[in-house]
């Protein structure tokens with residue numbers, strides 16, 4: 004994503020010192036969840052899990068009406084166009100004191116211009132970052148007008164009730180309604196259906212479509228041994244009973260009504276033996292990635308506690324990225340890693356020092372988000 008640009012129509016910029024950062028975060032959040040929406044749209048009808056299929060289809064029909072191949076294609080194209088605008092254009096926000104004082108509008112943009120230009124108004128300032136009628140949702144709404152898909156407000160369809168009614172009564176218009184796109188994402192995120200898209204190379208227990216992932220291709224330092232997926236454990240600490248991919252069923256300790264973070268089609272737990280284990284994953288950052296504007300985001304969970312470091316493969320310098328205290332298995336802990344943690348072009352390593360007290364089954368769970376080269380085709 005390119006840094007966002009603010010264009011002031013007057014000289015009141017100093018009255019809004021946080022607006023640049025605020026719009027940057029909202030734009031980045033919009034981009035991450037539009038990726039997540041595309042992931043659900045592409046995979047939601049094909050994955051073997053019937054739970055996933057039913058939930059994805061129901062959600063689609065709630066906002067875009069009865070499922071139909073043509074409308075499905077229309078929605079995917081619109082989200083791809085929104086994704087491409089947010090990720091490749093310099094999003095430019097036009098602001099003035101007069102507009103920011105107005106309490107009638109969130110934003111506006113020109114239909115079918117694909118120029119990345121959006122006007123911001125007073126209601127945006129009062130909106131929450133996440134949730135219904137959120138800041139990131141406003142960005143999705145306005146960007147949907149802006150891409151060349153003829154997405155309008157359909158006679159001022161703004162409320163949840165109006166949006167759902169439009170989907171029931173006139174699905175064709177629902178697929179050309181900005182509020183439908185905003186709510187599809189906002190309510191998908193709120194229900195857990197839509198999340199940022201994890202990178203299979205640096206997330207644990209990837210089981211997309213039930214297939215095996217490619218064997219690790221990076222060369223590791225001598226004292227590593229092969230663990231599960233592309234995560235490896237230090238030799239000598241015991242590798243534990245790694246998840247059996249072929250069985251496809253989670254360890255009983257983590258079944259649906261346990262209090263561990265539930266397994267899903269995006270990531271699964273890696274087993275860890277009692278006491279201390281070190282897990283490691285290495286990854287490559289392409290020279291074309293601008294590390295000033297791209298951070299790696301993700302979330303992790305651990306039984307019972309642990310520390311996550313970035314390790315420089317050349318100097319072996321370790322920089323703390325995130326720390327989880329016991330008990331750390333029942334909730335996600337978000338992390339962000341950037342150049343301040345030593346992230347650089349070429350080979351990088353994330354290392355997880357974890358400790359499982361008490362002798363029961365331990366585990367590590369990591370979802371690292373894709374942040375570059377995400378293909379929507």
Ligand SMILES: [Zn+2]
Nearest residue numbers: 148155156181
């Ligand atoms: Zn609108």
